[in-house]
Amino acid sequence: xxxxxxxxxxxxxxxxxxxxxxxxxxxxxxxxxxxxxxxxxxxxxxxxxxxxxxxxxxxxxxxxxxxxxxxxxxxxxxxxxxxxxxxxxxxxxxxxxxxxxxxxxxxxxxxx
Amino acid sequence: xxxxxxxxxxxxxxxxxxxxxxxxxxxxxxxxxxxxxxxxxxxxxxxxxxxxxxxxxxxxxxxxxxxxxxxxxxxxxxxxxxxxxxxxxxxxxxxxxxxxxxxxxxxxxxxxxxxxx
Numbered sequence: 252x253x254x255x256x257x258x259x260x261x262x263x264x265x266x267x268x269x270x271x272x273x274x275x276x277x278x279x280x281x282x283x284x285x286x287x288x289x290x291x292x293x294x295x296x297x298x299x300x301x302x303x304x305x306x307x308x309x310x311x312x313x314x315x316x317x318x319x320x321x322x323x324x325x326x327x328x329x330x331x332x333x334x335x336x337x338x339x340x341x342x343x344x345x346x347x348x349x350x351x352x353x354x355x356x357x358x359x360x361x362x363x
Numbered sequence: 364x365x366x367x368x369x370x371x372x373x374x375x376x377x378x379x380x381x382x383x384x385x386x387x388x389x390x391x392x393x394x395x396x397x398x399x400x401x402x403x404x405x406x407x408x409x410x411x412x413x414x415x416x417x418x419x420x421x422x423x424x425x426x427x428x429x430x431x432x433x434x435x436x437x438x439x440x441x442x443x444x445x446x447x448x449x450x451x452x453x454x455x456x457x458x459x460x461x462x463x464x465x466x467x468x469x470x471x472x473x474x475x476x477x478x479x480x
Contacts, residue, residue, distance in 0.1 A: 255405075282467050293454065294406075294471040301466065339405055343467055349419045350396065351469060353405040 253278045255342050255354040263360045267329050272357045274323040274340035282343040283316050283323045284351065287336045294339065298325075330361045367392075367457050367472035368437075375478045382442040382449070384475040388457030394418075395438040396469060397430060400452040409453075412438060413461070445479045452476045 254277040264270050274283070282301055286294040298307045300316035300323060307314050311334065313326045323340055337358045341351040368387040376382050388395050393414050398406040408422040412432035423430065427445075432438040442449055453476075456469040 284468065286471075291476075293473045296468055296470070299466050299468055341406075349411050350408040350422070351467075352408065353398075356405045 253280075253342065253344055253352045255340060255352050257338075257340060257354040257357050259357060260355060261358050261360075263362065264327075264330050266331055266361055266363055269329065270327050272325040272327070272338055272359075274325070274342075274354050276321050276323075276340075276342045276352075276354075278321075278344070279318075280321075280342045280344065281318055284341045285314050285323070285325055286339045286341065288339065288356075289336050297338075327359075330359075332361050332363070335359055335361045367455055367470055369453075369455050369472035369475050371475060372473060373476050373478070375480060376445050377480050378446055379444050382445050382477055384440040384442075384453050384455075384477070385437040386440070386455030386457075386472060387437040388455075389459075389470055392457035392459045392470075394458040394461065395432050396456045396458075397438075397440050398454045398456065400454060400474075402451070406454060409440070442477070445477070447479045450477055450479045 256275050258273050285297040287297050288294050298314040303318040305316045311328045316323045337356045339356050340354040367389055370385050395412045397409040399409055400406045410423050410430045411419040415434050427443045429441045452474045454474045455472045
């Protein structure tokens with residue numbers, strides 16, 4: 252069974268600081284997704300990573316994928332309060348691309 | 364250009380009642396996925412449907428839960444005889460392609476939040 256684990260589960264960080272969220276998964280997959288969820292809201296697609304070594308950046312967020320290590324990272328640079336949300340990674344099962352398997356989520360809180 | 368539309372956004376039911384959640388996919392999308400999110404948890408896959416077909420229901424509980432996506436109209440997730448443990452947010456997502464196309468991206472609705480008293 253594919254397991255997708257994120258750490259940390261909770262992250263409280265000061266504005267202006269940098270931090271990295273990690274997403275590990277337990278089986279072979281070539282596609283990984285990062286989503287953002289605000290409280291009571293839907294999921295917003297942030298990044299789609301489709302191959303080993305893929306790196307994408309949008310504003311203060313940068314995501315990367317290492318399929319050999321089965322690891323993706325979401326790096327936050329100079330955090331601001333607006334980044335406070337829950338971040339999920341999700342992985343395709345390589346042999347069954349019908350569904351995404353979601354990680355446990357990382358709740359990020361950025362304070363002044 | 365409407366996104367994925369779900370209704371109701373909030374639903375309260377007493378134990379033993381039925382809950383019906385509706386999902387209209389994005390225009391041009393014929394593939395619908397339902398996910399459940401329990402409080403403080405990630406999303407768990409429930410079922411994947413195409414028009415008039417259930418493709419993968421491996422995440423659906425065997426009893427009380429059913430889903431359909433008729434030729435006309437929205438997809439419906441039906442929960443019979445609800446119990447407190449059914450309280451969750453139910454998200455629908457859609458895609459225009461089988462296996463979600465080249466990027467595999469899913470587009471999510473706002474969710475339906477079910478509370479069972």
